[in-house]
Amino acid sequence: MNTPVVRVGIIGAGNVGAALVGLxxxxxxxxxxxxxxxxxxxxxxxxxSDTTKSRPGIPTELLSYDARALAERSxxxxxxxxxGGVEQTRPLLEAALRRGASVITANKxxxxxxxxxxxxxxxxxxxxxxxxxxxxxxxxxxRALRTSLAGERIDRVMGIVNGTTNFxxxxxxSEGSDYDTVLAEAQALGLAEKDPTADVxxxxxxxxxxxxxxxxxGTAMAGGAIAREGITKISALDVSFAARNGYIIKLLGxxxxxxxxxxxxxVHPAMVPLGHPLASVHGALNAxxxxxxxxxxxxxxxxxxxxxxxxxxxxxDVVAAARNxxxxxxxxxxxxxxxxxxxxxGELQSAFYxxxxxxxxxxxxxxxxxxxxxxxxxxxxxxxxxxxDEAHLTFTTHLALxxxxxxxxxxxxxxxxxxxxxxxIRLIGADA
Amino acid sequence: MNTPVVRVGIIGAGNVGAALVGLxxxxxxxxxxxxxxxxxxxxxxxxxSDTTKSRPGIPTELLSYDARALAERSxxxxxxxxxGGVEQTRPLLEAALRRGASVITANKxxxxxxxxxxxxxxxxxxxxxxxxxxxxxxxxxxRALRTSLAGERIDRVMGIVNGTTNFxxxxxxSEGSDYDTVLAEAQALGLAEKDPTADVxxxxxxxxxxxxxxxxxGTAMAGGAIAREGITKISALDVSFAARNGYIIKLLGxxxxxxxxxxxxxVHPAMVPLGHPLASVHGALNAxxxxxxxxxxxxxxxxxxxxxxxxxxxxxDVVAAARNxxxxxxxxxxxxxxxxxxxxxGELQSAFYxxxxxxxxxxxxxxxxxxxxxxxxxxxxxxxxxxxDEAHLTFTTHLALxxxxxxxxxxxxxxxxxxxxxxxIRLIGADA
Numbered sequence: 001m002n003t004p005v006v007r008v009g010i011i012g013a014g015n016v017g018a019a020l021v022g023l024x025x026x027x028x029x030x031x032x033x034x035x036x037x038x039x040x041x042x043x044x045x046x047x048x049s050d051t052t053k054s055r056p057g058i059p060t061e062l063l064s065y066d067a068r069a070l071a072e073r074s075x076x077x078x079x080x081x082x083x084g085g086v087e088q089t090r091p092l093l094e095a096a097l098r099r100g101a102s103v104i105t106a107n108k109x110x111x112x113x114x115x116x117x118x119x120x121x122x123x124x125x126x127x128x129x130x131x132x133x134x135x136x137x138x139x140x141x142x143r144a145l146r147t148s149l150a151g152e153r154i155d156r157v158m159g160i161v162n163g164t165t166n167f168x169x170x171x172x173x174s175e176g177s178d179y180d181t182v183l184a185e186a187q188a189l190g191l192a193e194k195d196p197t198a199d200v201x202x203x204x205x206x207x208x209x210x211x212x213x214x215x216x217x218g219t220a221m222a223g224g225a226i227a228r229e230g231i232t233k234i235s236a237l238d239v240s241f242a243a244r245n246g247y248i249i250k251l252l253g254x255x256x257x258x259x260x261x262x263x264x265x266x267v268h269p270a271m272v273p274l275g276h277p278l279a280s281v282h283g284a285l286n287a288x289x290x291x292x293x294x295x296x297x298x299x300x301x302x303x304x305x306x307x308x309x310x311x312x313x314x315x316x317d318v319v320a321a322a323r324n325x326x327x328x329x330x331x332x333x334x335x336x337x338x339x340x341x342x343x344x345x346g347e348l349q350s351a352f353y354x355x356x357x358x359x360x361x362x363x364x365x366x367x368x369x370x371x372x373x374x375x376x377x378x379x380x381x382x383x384x385x386x387x388x389d390e391a392h393l394t395f396t397t398h399l400a401l402x403x404x405x406x407x408x409x410x411x412x413x414x415x416x417x418x419x420x421x422x423x424x425i426r427l428i429g430a431d432a
Numbered sequence: 433m434n435t436p437v438v439r440v441g442i443i444g445a446g447n448v449g450a451a452l453v454g455l456x457x458x459x460x461x462x463x464x465x466x467x468x469x470x471x472x473x474x475x476x477x478x479x480x481s482d483t484t485k486s487r488p489g490i491p492t493e494l495l496s497y498d499a500r501a502l503a504e505r506s507x508x509x510x511x512x513x514x515x516g517g518v519e520q521t522r523p524l525l526e527a528a529l530r531r532g533a534s535v536i537t538a539n540k541x542x543x544x545x546x547x548x549x550x551x552x553x554x555x556x557x558x559x560x561x562x563x564x565x566x567x568x569x570x571x572x573x574x575r576a577l578r579t580s581l582a583g584e585r586i587d588r589v590m591g592i593v594n595g596t597t598n599f600x601x602x603x604x605x606s607e608g609s610d611y612d613t614v615l616a617e618a619q620a621l622g623l624a625e626k627d628p629t630a631d632v633x634x635x636x637x638x639x640x641x642x643x644x645x646x647x648x649x650g651t652a653m654a655g656g657a658i659a660r661e662g663i664t665k666i667s668a669l670d671v672s673f674a675a676r677n678g679y680i681i682k683l684l685g686x687x688x689x690x691x692x693x694x695x696x697x698x699v700h701p702a703m704v705p706l707g708h709p710l711a712s713v714h715g716a717l718n719a720x721x722x723x724x725x726x727x728x729x730x731x732x733x734x735x736x737x738x739x740x741x742x743x744x745x746x747x748x749d750v751v752a753a754a755r756n757x758x759x760x761x762x763x764x765x766x767x768x769x770x771x772x773x774x775x776x777x778g779e780l781q782s783a784f785y786x787x788x789x790x791x792x793x794x795x796x797x798x799x800x801x802x803x804x805x806x807x808x809x810x811x812x813x814x815x816x817x818x819x820x821d822e823a824h825l826t827f828t829t830h831l832a833l834x835x836x837x838x839x840x841x842x843x844x845x846x847x848x849x850x851x852x853x854x855x856x857i858r859l860i861g862a863d864a
Contacts, residue, residue, distance in 0.1 A: 023726060029585065035767055036582035132580065138727040140580030147579065148564065148572030150468035151747040153461065277733055280712035294455060295570040295744035298734040301709055302727070312727035315583040327761055335467055 003034055006322040009045040009076040011067045011092065012083030013055060015307030016106055016133065016314065020080065021046060021058050023315050037322040045070050049083070071096040078321050080314060081105040082133075090114050097121045097129065102321040102330075106133025106310055112207035115214065115221040119334035128330050130317035135208045136161050136286040138309030139302040140316060145215040145290075146331065153293040154216045156256035158428075161208040163284035163304040164192045164199035165231050165251040169239075169269075170282045173248055178236045191284060201230035202267040205253040212288070213255035213265050218337035222265065227345045229268040238423045241353065241383075241394060247271035248279045249425065262343040271353055271427045346403035351380065351429070353396050354405075355422030356412060360391040364417045368393065371411045375404040390419065396427065435466055438754040441477040441508040443499045443524065444515030445487060447739030448538055448565065448746065452512065453478060453490050455747050469754040477502050481515070503528040510753050512746060513537040514565075518545050529553045529561065534753040534762075538565025538742055544639035547646065547653040551766035560762050562749035567640045568593050568718040570741030571734040572748060577647040577722075578763065585725040586648045588688035590860075593640040595716035595736040596624045596631035597663050597683040601671075601701075602714045605680055610668045623716060633662035634699040637685040644720070645687035645697050650769035654697065659777045661700040670855045673785065673815075673826060679703035680711045681857065694775040703785055703859045778835035783812065783861070785828050786837075787854030788844060792823040796849045800825065803843045807836040822851065828859065 008024065010017055023029065024043045034040055046058050047067040055063060064070055071079055071092040079096040083089060086109050093103050093110075098121065105111065111118070111134050122129035132142045136159065145154075160166050164186060171182045183200070186192035198204045206226040213219045231251050242249050250272045255265045272279045277299045281287040286304025291297055303309040324330055358364050365384070372379055378398040385392040397405070405424065412418050440456065442449055455461065456475045466472055478490055479499040487495060496502055503511055503524040511528040515521060518541050525535050525542075530553065537543065543550070543566050554561035564574045568591065577586075592598050596618060603614045615632070618624035630636045638658040645651045663683050674681050682704045687697045704711045709731045713719040718736025723729055735741040756762055790796050797816070804811055810830040817824040829837070837856065844850050 019726070023583070029583075032585070033583055036764065038764060138724075139730065140576050143580045144572050144576060147752060148575045148745070148748040151455070151461075151465055151751040152744050153464070275714070277712065280709065282707075292570075292744060294451070294740045294747075296735040296738075296741050298570065298572075298732070300730070300732055302730040306728075308726045309728050312584050312724060313580070315726075316580040319583040320579060323764065329759055329761060332468065332470060332755065 004039040004326045005042050006037065006039045006077045006325050007042050007044045007075055008078045008080060008318060009047070009070045009073065010043070010080045010082060011047045011070060012081065013046050013048045013058060014082065016310045017046070017082040018057060019307040019311035020082065020314055023311055033319065037319045039322050039326045041318060041322050044076060045073065067092055068095070072099065074099060076101060077325050078102050078104060078318060080318065081107060082314070084109070086110050086113050093118060094121055097125050097127050100125050100127050102128040102130070102325065104130045104314060104317040104321060106131065106314055108134040108204070108207045108211060112210040112221050113223045115211060116334070116336060123333040126330055128321045128324055130321055131211070132313040132317045133310045135211050136288055137302065137304040137306060138313050139286055139288060139300045139304065140313065141212070141288045141300050142215060143316070143320070144300070145212070149290070149292065149295070150332070152295050154257070154290060155293055156254070156291040157212050157216050157288065158278065159208065159212060159253045159286070159288040160250055160278060160281050161253045161286055161288065161304065162199055162205045162251060163286055164196065166281065166286070167191050167284045168200070169231060169234070169249055169251065172234070172236065172239045173243065176236055176240065179232060179234055200232050202228040202251065205251060205267045209253040209255050209265050209267060212253070213263065214334070216255060216290070217257065217263055217340060218335050219263055219265070219340055220336050227266040231269050233423060234269055235423060237355070237392070238425060242271050246274050247427070248274060250278060258343045258348070261339050261341060263340050264343045264345070264348055266345055269425055271425055273428065276428065346401065346406065348402050349399045350402060351397055351399055351427040352405055353394070353423065353425045353427055354409070356393045357419040357422060358391050358393055359417045359419065360386055360389050361417070364391070367415060367417060368412065371415070372408055374411070375408045376400070377404050377408050436471040436758045437474050438469065438471045438509045438757050439474050439476045439507055440510045440512060440750060441479070441502045441505065442475070442512045442514060443479045443502060444513065445478050445480045445490060446514065448742045449478070449514040450489060451739040451743035452514065452746055455743055465751065469751045471754050471758045473750060473754050476508060477505070499524055500527070504531065506531060508533060509757050510534050510536060510750060512750065513539060514746070516541070518542050522546050525550060526553055529557050529559050532557050532559050534560040534562070534757065536562045536746060536749040536753060538563065538746055540566040540636070540639045540643060544642040544653050545655045547643060548766070548768060555765040558762055560753045560756055562753055563643070564745040564749045565742045567643050568720055569734065569736040569738060570745050571718055571720060571732045571736065572745065573644070573720045573732050574647060575748070575752070576732070577644070581722070581724065581727070582764070584727050586689070586722060587725055588686070588723040589644050589648045589720065590710065591640065591644060591685045591718070591720040592682055592710060592713050593685045593718055593720065593736065594631055594637045594683060595718055596628065598713065598718070599623050599716045600632070601663060601666070601681055601683065604666070604668065604671045605675065608668055608672065611664060611666055632664050634660040634683065637683060637699045641685040641687050641697050641699060644685070645695065646766070648687060648722070649689060649695055649772060650767050651695055651697070651772055652768050659698040663701050665855060666701055667855060669787070669824070670857060674703050678706050679859070680706060682710060690775045690780070693771050693773060695772050696775045696777070696780055698777055701857055703857055705860065708860065778833070778838065780834050781831045782834065783829055783831055783859040784837055785826070785855065785857045785859055786841070788825045789851040789854060790823050790825055791849045791851065792818055792821050793849070796823070797825070799847060799849060800844065803847070804829070804840055806843070807840045808832070809836050809840050
């Protein structure tokens with residue numbers, strides 16, 4: 001019997017691209033890949049932009065310097081995009097999909113921005129659009145949401161989907177160091193960029209939330225339009241409060257169903273109870289925690305970044321797309337539920353941890369407490385630490401509306417006796 | 433456009449079956465299921481054996497008392513088997529597959545015993561055989577191994593795949609209680625059977641290892657022929673030693689590649705380092721930890737048993753089988769790698785924790801230590817606790833051949849000064 005051949009072109013040969021080339025050209029894997037894909041996967045071209053760089057491991061005859069031409073080559077069945085970028089990359093993938101090629105990408109920014117539209121182009125042209133590598137690196141969460149959980153009613157997805165911030169927070173927690181010190185360490189180790197904004201301010205996590213939400217709930221991908229707080233204001237005091245009270249601080253990307261047709265998407269640090277599975281996700285690992293109405297809690301944990309794990313996730317997509325190509329199939333199209341509406345953060349309820357620096361004199365606590373009371377925010381616990389003629393106040397609240405917390409903090413900032421609002425971090429319930 | 437209809441029959445309406453019926457008849461889910469399955473899934477029959485039992489939630493007109501007839505009904509596209517049993521059930525599923533119906537089962541004993549043969553019957557007849565519910569309840573590990581990880585070279589799979597034993601060991605660990613006390617509690621809570629043998633002696637876990645191994649490596653399913661140790665001899669002393677030394681004791685089901693074509697499959701308790709992701713899997717939760725050559729470590733965690741989570745896993749299979757049915761496809765057939773050979777446990781290396789009760793007199797430690805030395809077993813640490821004129825010795829060893837450990841224990845048992853060999857538990861490396 002002749003084994004069918006599926007021809008693959010790769011755009012981009014950075015860490016992930018080079019690792020994927022290595023996997024596809026590894027002779028010891030050929031038989032296993034044929035079994036898995038029902039076809040021989042043949043790498044026919046690798047498009048790169050820098051013509052001067054040496055490319056060990058990539059045969060010269062495969063190299064091309066024209067990504068557009070690769071996307072349009074009619075003999076390429078699967079176009080794998082690992083170059084990154086949004087504006088310049090989107091038209092390439094559209095061109096590939098329009099001629100009926102399947103597209104595999106690990107480009108979270110592009111998917112978050114234009115994934116809904118690209119999926120429609122794929123569907124209209126009988127092609128697959130796969131993007132396992134775009135969220136949480138090697139963790140196969142995308143296909144699980146599309147297949148195994150397709151019949152499940154999902155209530156909430158909470159992810160530790162940014163390895164850089166999880167590394168920083170884990171290190172702050174284990175060593176008691178402050179944010180700036182650990183950020184500098186992470187930069188020295190190559191785990192954080194020189195300009196760490198995308199990671200530490202939660203932009204990267206927000207793109208991944210957008211993608212996870214589309215799969216869990218059928219929301220249209222929202223690009224950057226997700227409520228977002230980063231970790232730059234987390235202090236060693238916050239971390240130590242968390243430890244003393246049975247919590248650990250994690251940056252969470254969350255998408256959840258609120259009521260019948262409401263959805264909340266957000267990224268923020270949270271105090272996670274130590275007994276929660278997400279609390280034991282340390283270092284640069286990623287994890288995605290899913291709560292289903294029937295299936296209960298499920299968690300996936302693995303390496304969220306890195307050339308090899310991400311290439312392995314992309315290879316899973318290549319195998320699936322090749323299998324579909326041979327059988328003339330596509331996966332179920334992406335569906336958008338247009339009845340869903342976004343719930344603003346202000347309407348959500350949470351318990352909060354809040355710190356204030358105040359002048360230490362009689363009556364201060366009463367004025368502070370009365371402002372909480374005016375906004376219907378009920379205090380669960382209070383700690384006071386004296387520092388000279390200042391006091392550091394730490395509150396935890398019962399469940400409160402976020403808009404009430406915002407109003408409380410605004411009023412507190414107006415009080416003469418309040419020198420500074422410190423931190424305001426949500427507490428995740430032990431049941432959640 | 434007419435929505436195609438896929439007709440489902442269920443054999444068995446215990447916890448899982450009744451929960452599945454509820455999901456399939458839930459009107460609020462119909463649209464989502466049609467989207468996911470590309471078809472309307474119609475439940476047409478539920479076969480039960482006990483004619484006297486009331487079946488709330490199952491419409492009388494769907495009830496049948498003839499499982500064989502249901503399996504053979506030519507208008508049923510998908511036969512879902514949730515009745516359990518091996519000898520009486522296997523022919524039913526073969527009959528369904530032979531007429532081209534797809535079969536979905538959560539029957540781990542049957543799959544472990546006859547899964548390889550059933551998969552061959554399915555393939556020969558153009559039908560699917562799915563069994564997500566057979567391993568680790570709601571955790572979608574089977575489909576992940578068949579799809580997302582199909583291109584990955586897996587090195588090892590380690591699972592906490594029995595909730596009863598994990599509940600018992602977690603409770604022994606958190607409360608310091610002994611095995612018999614916690615077993616009685618688990619029985620009172622309905623978490624352990626009156627005769628707990630299948631769980632506590634590792635038979636249940638062994639069946640799951642057999643299934644996981646077939647998916648990870650292509651081994652033929654081995655039925656009960658897997659090296660197996662249970663948890664009945666774990667003492668409160670062992671649990672306390674583990675805690676003092678940064679470990680927690682878990683019952684692990686393991687399948688791993690040894691060298692080029694060797695496979696080891698086994699079930700035994702192990703001391704797991706607290707930093708390992710499996711160490712934080714508490715209570716009745718299940719988890720499967722996979723180490724891939726490229727993708728690195730991955731872990732799935734979730735509810736390993738219970739009617740609703742298992743029914744949710746089965747529903748995922750029903751959706752996938754329905755989708756294939758509509759498109760005239762089957763999933764990639766199960767492949768068996770006949771070049772693999774099983775490595776006997778004696779040839780494996782591990783570090784060990786070993787306890788002995790000895791008579792407390794001068795020279796005893798020297799005789800004991802010399803027996804370790806005679807068998808090339810190098811001692812890493814020793815603790816001695818005096819109890820009257822006895823001493824309780826606790827050793828940990830460096831990596832040693834299991835056959836050397838066995839020989840050591842045999843010789844130690846012959847020593848006059850040794851009253852009893854206590855425990856012998858493998859240590860999992862911090863890197864593993």
